[in-house]
Amino acid sequence: MRVLITGVTGQDGAYLSQLLLGKGYEVFGLVRRSASADVIDERLRWLGIAGKVHMVDGNLTDLSALIRTMQDVKPDEVYNLGAQSFVKSSWQQPLLTGQVTGIGAVNVLEAVRIARPQAKFYQASSSEMFGLIQEPVQSEKTPFYPRSPYAAAKLYAHWMTVNYRESFGLHASNGILFNHESPLRGIEFVTRKVTDGAARIKLGLATELKLGNLDAKRDWGHARDYVQAMWLMLQQETPDDYVVATGRTVTVRDMCRLAFGHVGLNYEEFVKVDPAFMRPAEVDVLLGDPAKAKAKLGWQAETSLETMMAEMVDADLFRHRSRMR
Numbered sequence: 001m002r003v004l005i006t007g008v009t010g011q012d013g014a015y016l017s018q019l020l021l022g023k024g025y026e027v028f029g030l031v032r033r034s035a036s037a038d039v040i041d042e043r044l045r046w047l048g049i050a051g052k053v054h055m056v057d058g059n060l061t062d063l064s065a066l067i068r069t070m071q072d073v074k075p076d077e078v079y080n081l082g083a084q085s086f087v088k089s090s091w092q093q094p095l096l097t098g099q100v101t102g103i104g105a106v107n108v109l110e111a112v113r114i115a116r117p118q119a120k121f122y123q124a125s126s127s128e129m130f131g132l133i134q135e136p137v138q139s140e141k142t143p144f145y146p147r148s149p150y151a152a153a154k155l156y157a158h159w160m161t162v163n164y165r166e167s168f169g170l171h172a173s174n175g176i177l178f179n180h181e182s183p184l185r186g187i188e189f190v191t192r193k194v195t196d197g198a199a200r201i202k203l204g205l206a207t208e209l210k211l212g213n214l215d216a217k218r219d220w221g222h223a224r225d226y227v228q229a230m231w232l233m234l235q236q237e238t239p240d241d242y243v244v245a246t247g248r249t250v251t252v253r254d255m256c257r258l259a260f261g262h263v264g265l266n267y268e269e270f271v272k273v274d275p276a277f278m279r280p281a282e283v284d285v286l287l288g289d290p291a292k293a294k295a296k297l298g299w300q301a302e303t304s305l306e307t308m309m310a311e312m313v314d315a316d317l318f319r320h321r322s323r324m325r
């Protein structure tokens with residue numbers, strides 16, 4: 001079996017590659033050309049699989065290159081994980097976010113339709129699409145209300161995936177994944193910013209941590225668990241859309257308490273609120289209902305928030321100690 005993953009250098013791309021290599025897949029990853037080529041496979045290296053993934057030059061905005069990639073790689077499964085994925089940056093770069101996160105997904109769908117229609121397709125949909133929540137617990141049936149250029153772009157990609165499934169009979173599925181984290185999470189996302197901050201303060205490398213809205217609530221799971229749900233969706237006979245979540249929601253404040261508590265510190269002494277990290281429009285609370293994923297895929301989140309935060313803080317302590325040596 002051959003698989004093509006866009007966004008292979010990101011958090012989920014790395015964990016999904018690890019999962020699929022373990023299942024005997026030949027893994028091809030689409031990589032955007034960058035001057036920082038030496039650090040691009042950092043996450044794959046962290047998992048010890050850097051040499052095992054075939055890197056293919058490409059870009060979600062370049063349809064002809066995507067078509068040629070489909071012709072060359074001949075994937076059985078295609079996972080579209082590539083995106084401008086940071087919500088806050090999407091107000092600064094709304095058009096780029098639309099082009100990469102929205103149109104980019106349709107470019108991949110087009111490339112599949114034209115050059116590899118038998119491939120199964122996974123779209124990384126997002127809980128951010130629920131935005132200003134219309135129901136206290138969000139399921140596949142909850143109406144969407146996107147609150148950022150990122151969420152609006154993801155919503156377009158989501159409906160285009162549904163549309164290509166219904167119009168052309170593609171085996172195309174959306175995973176509506178709630179926030180998922182790990183030691184490989186980008187440093188700008190709040191969980192990793194907090195675990196990195198707690199580690200720095202513990203080691204005497206920093207004295208405070210500046211954050212935005214501490215009252216925001218998220219349903220946080222572990223990326224390693226969530227990539228399993230992606231794979232399971234593509235093993236089903238019929239394509240469909242699934243919420244992937246833990247069913248528990250926690251404030252940023254409580255998440256800080258967990259991270260700092262893991263190294264014996266009281267977060268209240270170190271965390272400062274800085275308006276620079278507030279957003280023009282906030283998603284106050286997200287809480288997913290993973291019942292369908294459990295019933296149909298047999299999937300459920302395995303890692304607790306406590307275990308995950310401890311793993312992330314320990315990884316950041318390890319990183320900083322290695323640099324200090």
Ligand code: GDP
Pocket residue numbers: 087088128179188189190191193210211212213214216217218252277278279282283284
């Ligand atoms: P998102 O849910 O995809 O936007 O994931 P993030 O990890 O970027 O943000 C999660 C929540 O944490 C949002 O409601 C943010 O407003 C809130 N938050 C509070 N302080 C910060 C911060 O300093 N950085 C980030 N990224 N988010 C913060």
